[in-house]
Amino acid sequence: MIPDWLLPISVGLVSLSSIGLLLNLDWRWSITILGLQYIGVFLLVSPAWEIELVATILVSGWMAGAVLGVTMSSISAAQPQEIRTGISERIFRLIAAGLVALVLISAVPKSESWFVQINPASRWGGFILIGMGFLHLGLTNNPLRVTLGLLTILSGFEIIYAEIESSTLVAGLLAIINLGLALVCAYLLIAPALEEAP
Amino acid sequence: MSAPILWIVIPIISGMGIFILRRWYRLSVLLGTALTLLLSLLAWLLPINELIIFGPWTIRIGERMTILGRQFILTNTDRPLLAILYLLAALWFASAYVAHAGRMYVPLGLIITGILTAVPAVDPFLYAALLLEVAALASVVLLNRPGQPVGRGTLRFLIFQTLGMPFLLFTGWLLTGVEASPSELDLVNRAAILLGFGFAFWLAIFPFYTWMPMLAEEVHPYSAGFVFLLMPFVVMLFGLGFLDRYAWLRGIEQLDTLLQIAGVMMVLTGGILAAFQHHLGRILGFAMMVEIGKAILSISLPAGLPLFFAMILPRASALAVWCLALSAIKPPANQTTPAGFSTIPDLRFNNINGLARRQPLVAGSVAIAHFSIAGMPILAGFPILLNLEYLLTGASPVIAFLTLLGTAGLFVGGLRSLAEFLRDSGTDANGWQFKERGAVVVFLIIGVIFILMLGLFPQVFLPPLATLTQTFERLPVLP
16 A cells, blocks of 8 residues: 555656656656656556556556667667657657646546546546546657657556556556567568568 | 367477478468368367267267466367368468468468467466467468568568567556556556457557558468468457456446547548558558458447458458459469469559450459448448448447548549549450459359458348347356
8 A cells, every 4th residue: 555645646657757757758768757657557557456456557568668678778789769859849759748747637637526436536547647648659650759649648647547447357457568568569560671582 | 089189289299290391382271271171160069068979989078278377278269269260261261372472471371360369268368378379470471471571561470460469468568456446547457458459459440550552562462361361360359358258348438439540540530541641551451450440349339349240251252252253454563374374463453454455354253352341231231330330320420520531541542443443444455354363253253252242142141140249158148
């Protein structure tokens, strides 16, 4: 059981990390931020689930990050390319994130009628991640960025869903899906360099 | 031994085993085809949860398997469904080698089929949403071959399939509230909205359809065909599961109208856009939209459930012939083409000019499969379209007319393809030739004969498929 004062800090952590993922296109920073984001998810889910079950989210999230990191490092070694972000692009992304934040500020308090039994910190954390994840998906065609966006949306969903469902099978399948997404992304990133025998 | 172990666990483990053996391409295709045929045959012959006597031995195939505290249940009523699922998989695996579908095709196909079989079996059934997502992840690897850069269609497929899952899981949670107080209209509306979004993402319902033509344009046609056939079919079975379990959902007055609008939008969009395409792959994608639309329309009709199940065989046969023929037109880049065979960069119209003069059987098969899905008389799709139009005219003449308009658009797309196949490109000085591989010709001829048989004798082939309705005991099946 985590103390109540930690919940708003967790919401702040997932907010900053999701915006950080959006603004930073360097893969090393992105994967580090993803790891931090999963700590926030872990803290927000822990009031609802037993610690052993919550640990699956953290471990699968970090493993997903590790898979992505190893893949990107091997690709970067072969093809040293870095996506550079200009200041104007960052400002654009920050403004877009601000617009999503405005929507969330007006929508999340009203979502109480839909999600009565879900505590406010989980609702805020969950919806912030879902909103930023959608924005992330809307701004990219890169497999790594798409995967980061999907993992962010799924993390937000997990925070909310954990309050209403505590089945071990669900926790296991969600962990498999997180890891599966990372593995599929790794495959998509290295597939062009693979050769299939005729 | 239990039924879930036989029809879920064994295919998944076998798929992993065959993955190791993928170096021996022909052997892996043979093993996969034999296993799926065997599983289909067993589903047809072996009763579940009853004593089976083999000489001195007696065995009983149980119906339950428990994993992490949740059950997977397959009963006798699921057997026709299992038989048809594995028969379809066998049909697709059999010609995988000839279609150059890739060494990962059969192992991944087996794993996907096993996971999709678990969808109707898992209890609580809402967890099927998670299994569908796992199947979608495996499908992405199937679609994107080694050596091929990832396309936008594949990424969109991944995104839309992943986004569908949370909507369905939230719906499941809301449904428990609706069951407790079905008179609360707010709750019913919320559940219906989330349900609608979930299925719209999964079934590529307008406006979330963009991945279908993009995928069919980018990836190997045989891989795309497998995903187009199995994923929407199992998603629709999952949807029927909702209708079967929740009386309040069946009781929504506007449900039939909503389904008809969604279905006709798919048929109309897919059909009209197919008429204006310049790429054979994209036309295939739009044709699949029309098929999904027709399936949704059949579900919306009071007597449409047998028709929904009867559709699967004509669709599968036409799709298999179509995809195999497209694979023969443009083999993957890493395949060596025999001397005298021309290679084309892609399936755009300007590359397939005069194809019928070089590969007449392949070009003819594409046209026949296309016209079958468009519902041309004497072909497999015709009895289905005729029945659908007959039922729709009774329910809503406007929807029936728009459906006909959509299929007419698809028909026009077929005529345009045919015109390109027959056009004299001026480069074929030798006149008509047969530059087709023998194995491809054999499979295509078998497929085309089957399409003709289905069209000429629907009364022989289609009624047994209607028995699949027994899986959904509470859904109305009018005579």
